[in-house]
Amino acid sequence: MGNTDYEGVIGLEVHAHLLTESKLFCKCSTRFGAEPNSHTCPTCMGLPGALPVLNRKAVDFAIKLGLALNCRINRRSIFARKNYYYPDLPKGYQISQYEEPICEDGFIDIEAGGQEKRIRVKRIHMEEDAGKLVHEHTIETSTYSLVDYNRSSIPLLEIVSEPDITTPEEAVAYLKTLRDILLYLEICDGNMEEGSFRCDANVSVRKKGSKELGTRTELKNLNSFKHIEKSLNYEIRRQIELIEAGGRVIQETRLFNVDEGITYSMRGKEEAHDYRYFPEPDLLPLIISNEWIEEIRSVLPELPGEKTKRFIEVYGLPKYDTEILVSDKDLSYYFEETVKTFPEPKTVSNWIMTELLRELKERNIKPFEAPLSPQYLGELLTLVKDGTISIKIAKDIFPELMDKGVSPKTFVKEKGLIQISDEAEIASAIDRVISLYPKEVEEYRFGKEKLLGFFVGQVMKETKGKANPKMLNELLLKRLKT
Numbered sequence: 001m002g003n004t005d006y007e008g009v010i011g012l013e014v015h016a017h018l019l020t021e022s023k024l025f026c027k028c029s030t031r032f033g034a035e036p037n038s039h040t041c042p043t044c045m046g047l048p049g050a051l052p053v054l055n056r057k058a059v060d061f062a063i064k065l066g067l068a069l070n071c072r073i074n075r076r077s078i079f080a081r082k083n084y085y086y087p088d089l090p091k092g093y094q095i096s097q098y099e100e101p102i103c104e105d106g107f108i109d110i111e112a113g114g115q116e117k118r119i120r121v122k123r124i125h126m127e128e129d130a131g132k133l134v135h136e137h138t139i140e141t142s143t144y145s146l147v148d149y150n151r152s153s154i155p156l157l158e159i160v161s162e163p164d165i166t167t168p169e170e171a172v173a174y175l176k177t178l179r180d181i182l183l184y185l186e187i188c189d190g191n192m193e194e195g196s197f198r199c200d201a202n203v204s205v206r207k208k209g210s211k212e213l214g215t216r217t218e219l220k221n222l223n224s225f226k227h228i229e230k231s232l233n234y235e236i237r238r239q240i241e242l243i244e245a246g247g248r249v250i251q252e253t254r255l256f257n258v259d260e261g262i263t264y265s266m267r268g269k270e271e272a273h274d275y276r277y278f279p280e281p282d283l284l285p286l287i288i289s290n291e292w293i294e295e296i297r298s299v300l301p302e303l304p305g306e307k308t309k310r311f312i313e314v315y316g317l318p319k320y321d322t323e324i325l326v327s328d329k330d331l332s333y334y335f336e337e338t339v340k341t342f343p344e345p346k347t348v349s350n351w352i353m354t355e356l357l358r359e360l361k362e363r364n365i366k367p368f369e370a371p372l373s374p375q376y377l378g379e380l381l382t383l384v385k386d387g388t389i390s391i392k393i394a395k396d397i398f399p400e401l402m403d404k405g406v407s408p409k410t411f412v413k414e415k416g417l418i419q420i421s422d423e424a425e426i427a428s429a430i431d432r433v434i435s436l437y438p439k440e441v442e443e444y445r446f447g448k449e450k451l452l453g454f455f456v457g458q459v460m461k462e463t464k465g466k467a468n469p470k471m472l473n474e475l476l477l478k479r480l481k482t
C-alpha cells in the first residue's frame, strides 16, 4: 500500500434482506423474481391512508442477529421516518430506526492475515427496502425508466460497525464472517448479486499511532468481495497520496468503477441529504420482553466460530479442513453424520473435501440432496478400510453412488468389485504380466527400479483394479527378485 506511515480506517454498513415470507409492514410476498409490481398493496405502494403493521418474524430475526453478534437488545426501540424523495420510494420517506435502534454495542471476532481481531458492532437497526428502478427500458422508439415496487418494504437489517477495521483484507474477513453468521441463522440468503447482502464502506486514513479519525469518504453499493477489496485498496491509496501532496480529503460519497478499478465522486457533503428524521407516528414503540429474548436465545444454532473451534478440538481436524466444512452449515452436518458411522474424522473430511464436493458441484446440488447419504458414505469408507474394495474402486464408483442412492455394500457385491485378497490369484496375474514384458523385467533387474510402478499398473489392469494393493506390492517385489 505504498506509504507505510499511514493506516486505513474503515467502518462498514451492511444491509441484509430478511428471509421473511411477507414484507415488513404488510402481507405482500417477498419472493424474488416475480412479475414486476405483482407483490404490492396500498401499504407498500404508499397510498394515502394505508397503515403499517409490524411483521413479528422480522423482529424475531433482528433479535436473533443481535444475540449472535453479542449486542444488547434494547427493550424499547422506535421506528423513524427518513424523509427524502426518489421515484423508488413511494411514500416520500423510508421507515427506519434512528435514535433508538433495536440492537447496540456488539462485536464480531474475525481472522485476517493469521490474526484474530474483534470488530465492534455499533448498532443494528430495522428498516424497509425501497423499490427498484429499471432504467433505459425501450418501448418502440422511446426510452423510459420503469419502477418495480415488489422490493418496496422488504425487511432489512442494517448492521453498522465501529471504525475498527484497518485493512481491506480485514473488511472482507468481517463481511464473510457476518455473511456466514446470517446464513447459519437462516435469516438472510446472503446473495450479493441479487442484493440480499449489500455493503457501503466508510474510509479514512491517518498517521499510524494517531487516535484521531480523519475525514472519511463513503463508497456505495459494493456488491462483491472482490470489488470491496479493490475499491478499498484504491481509496486508501488515493487518500494517502492526496494528503502527502498537501491536499485534503473531502467528505463525500464515491462510487467504484469496476472496469477502471477506481472510485469517483458521486456527491459531496453539500449535496448530502438532510433526512429530517422524526418518530414514525403510525407505529408504536417496539417493546421487547425478556421472555421474547430468551425464547429466541434458546433456539440459536451453534455459530460458525464456535463450530470451528469444536471441530478442531473434538475431531482433531486441521484448520484448513474445518474452514471448508464449516463454511456450509449443511456440509458440516453431513460431515458429523458420516463420522457417526465411520469414526475416522480426517478420512471422512478428505473424502468430503475432494470426492463429495466435486460431485455436488457437478450436479449443482446441496449435500443433503445427494442420494449418497452420510450413512452410505460411511459404509463405503468401511468397505475400503476392511479391505473389501480398494481406494481406487471406491473413487471409481463414487459418481455412480452419488446418482443411485444404493447401499455401497450391495453395489460392489452386485458389480463383482470386491477386492482380490487371494494370494494365488494375485500371483497368477503377476506371472501373466511378467511373461508379457520380458524386456522390462530384464531392465528392472539391471537397476531401472522406477519400472515397478509400471508393473503395478499392469497387474491392476489384469485384475480390473481389484487386487489388494498391499498384497500386490509385496508379491510383485518378491517375484521380481527371483
Ligand code: ADP
Residues within 6 Å of the ligand: 009, 010, 011, 012, 013, 160, 161, 162, 163, 164, 202, 203, 204, 213, 214, 215, 216
Ligand atoms: P452517519 O450518521 O453519518 O451515518 P455513523 O456515525 O453512523 O455516521 O457512521 C457510519 C459508519 O461510518 C460507521 O460504520 C462508522 O464506523 C463509520 N465511520 C465514521 N467515521 C469514520 C471515519 N472517520 N473513518 C472511517 N469510518 C468512519
Ligand code: MG
Residues within 6 Å of the ligand: 013
Ligand atoms: Mg449511517
Ligand code: ZN
Residues within 6 Å of the ligand: 023, 026, 027, 028, 039, 040, 041, 042, 043, 044, 045
Ligand atoms: Zn404490500
